[in-house]
Amino acid sequence: MGEFDTIDRTSSNAEKYTLRQKLFGTEAVQPMWVADMDIATPSCVIAAVQERLNHPIIGYEIMPESAFEAQMAWVSEHHTFLIRREWLSYSPSVVASIGCAIRALSEEGDEVIVMDPVYPPFYSMVKENNRRLIIHPLRQDKEGVYRFDIEVLRTQITDKTKLLLLCSPHNPVGRVWNRDELSVLGSLCLEYGIVIISDEIHSDIVFQPHSHIPMASLSEALLNNTVTLMGPGKTFNMAGFSISTVCIPSEELRSLYNEEYHRVHWGDGAALSHVAFEAAYKNGSPWHQRLIEHLNRNAQLIEEWAAKHPSICYFRPEGTYLAWLGCRALGLGDRELRDFFVQKAGLGLSPGLSFGKEGSGFMRLNFAVPTPVLTQALEQLGQALND
Ligand SMILES: Cc1ncc(COP(=O)(O)O)c(C=O)c1O
Incomplete structure (x- = not known):
């Protein structure tokens, strides 16, 4: 076959x-x-999991350092973004990380910017955590390319606006935001003190001549203003392993996020998922x-x-x-x-x-x-x- x-x-x-x-x-x-x-x-993922099953105990396991390092090496090679180990933590789901980050980095009643159209849980995570949606419409230009409008977005911001949920690359419109677009958007967020939660789960499915640029890689200021969510789920078709990571370089944001993370008690994840994650990034x-x-x-x-x-x-x-x-x-x-x-x-x-x-x-x-x-x-x- x-x-x-x-x-x-x-x-x-x-x-x-x-x-x-x-x-x-x-x-x-x-x-x-x-x-x-x-x-x-x-097959390298399946084989690694099969090999792990030769050991007869599947107990509590911690996510090994080698698994995090495999992802760091992948992101460095594919997206020229150098991640430090202490920035990363395990998450069972990117959507769950969005919810956790929303609760950690804003208060009830605060506003969160979401672009329309977008992956539906972006809306539900905001609403179910009692934050308010600021919906920014994406529109097609004359060539059919979807764009956000930075001047319109500026008028939508209030002093209650605390977060931007960015989908990069964008589901469903298929945009891979370019450097100029990300810079303009990033600068606006810095200007108004809006933290960016950047969902980059689709970052490895990108077609030439486009290339994915992690929002956090644009500048030191954006590095410290961005929570990046990544995982092997889309890249290697392994959503069933429920494993991804959250990358928070800012110590301040990370400690707020960690407080919320501990309230939820996600633990360290599943033994077979750790193995699959590492094998995918190392050998995939x-x-x-x-x-x-x-x-x-x-x-x-x-x-x-x-x-x-x-x-x-x-x-x-x-x-x-x-x-x-x-x-x-x-x-x-x-x-x-x-x-x-x-x-x-x-x-x-x-x-x-x-x-x-x-x-x-x-x-x-x-x-x-x-x-x-x-x-x-x-x-x-x-x-x-x-x-
Ligand atoms: C933009 C985006 N984020 C997150 C997810 C789901 O991630 P997870 O299964 O890790 O919660 C999807 C799945 O389609 C997606 O398109």
Whole structure:
């Protein structure tokens, strides 16, 4: 079997498949929604976990220094960002880290800036922790490139605005924010004393000529004003290991975060996850390169398909394996649009509206699938559009 061939996931409790009936009202859809890949986790990760299972006790374990060092080496090599060990801590989930950082670094009633559209838990983490949302709309420029508007953002800030939740690279619009954009945004946050929580979970899924720049790597001031969230979940398709890290260079912010972290008592994580994490960052680079080639081919296929289907607007993602399909020309309401994809095209996508108001009229397609699966999906969608 080839590395990126089709694998049956219906027997493994995969959320993407198990929740089809609940989400789409039918099992008869190709699910292309939640952001994991229908692609095997790299064999170096599986082999390391299998090897660990030769030891018969899976007790409490601490996350080994070698695991943190493997991630530090990866980030230094791939993103030229030098992380010191004491800045890092374990987290079971990037979303949980967002919640923890929000509680640690702001008070109830404070305001948190979120860009719309964005990964839905950005909104819920703010609301469920009793903070207030400042929603900044991302808009497409004439070339279809999503941008934030720094002058509009400036007018939205008040003296209650304490945090910015940044999604970098951006899910769902696929932007890899460039140095100029990050600098302008970073400067604004420094000017108003707004701490940046930078979710960089998609940082390793980036296509040439773009490259990911960690917000914290831009300057000493931003290093000390940013909480960076990273993990191997997207990169190596290992979300099921529930392991990521939080990087806080500022001693002051780190100690506030640690107080909250200890209140939650996450502990040190799971033995098999530590092993998987280390193996991925240490040995996963060749696989990762092949993955990017595979995803790039799939992105290209969608681009070629979209050129023949002008009713769908497609901006090729600079990063992430998520295609943000503009469907407004179809003239359907959001519910009808979702029904059209399910009933006419047999596809289970994420509705754009679930990412915020600006996502109305869009659908998000996860193209981290074997190429024949994508080809078939595009054929079904093309057929539905023609009908
Ligand atoms: C931007 C972003 N952050 C976080 C997550 C989830 O991270 P975790 O599973 O570690 O909570 C996702 C998953 O799709 C995501 O897209």
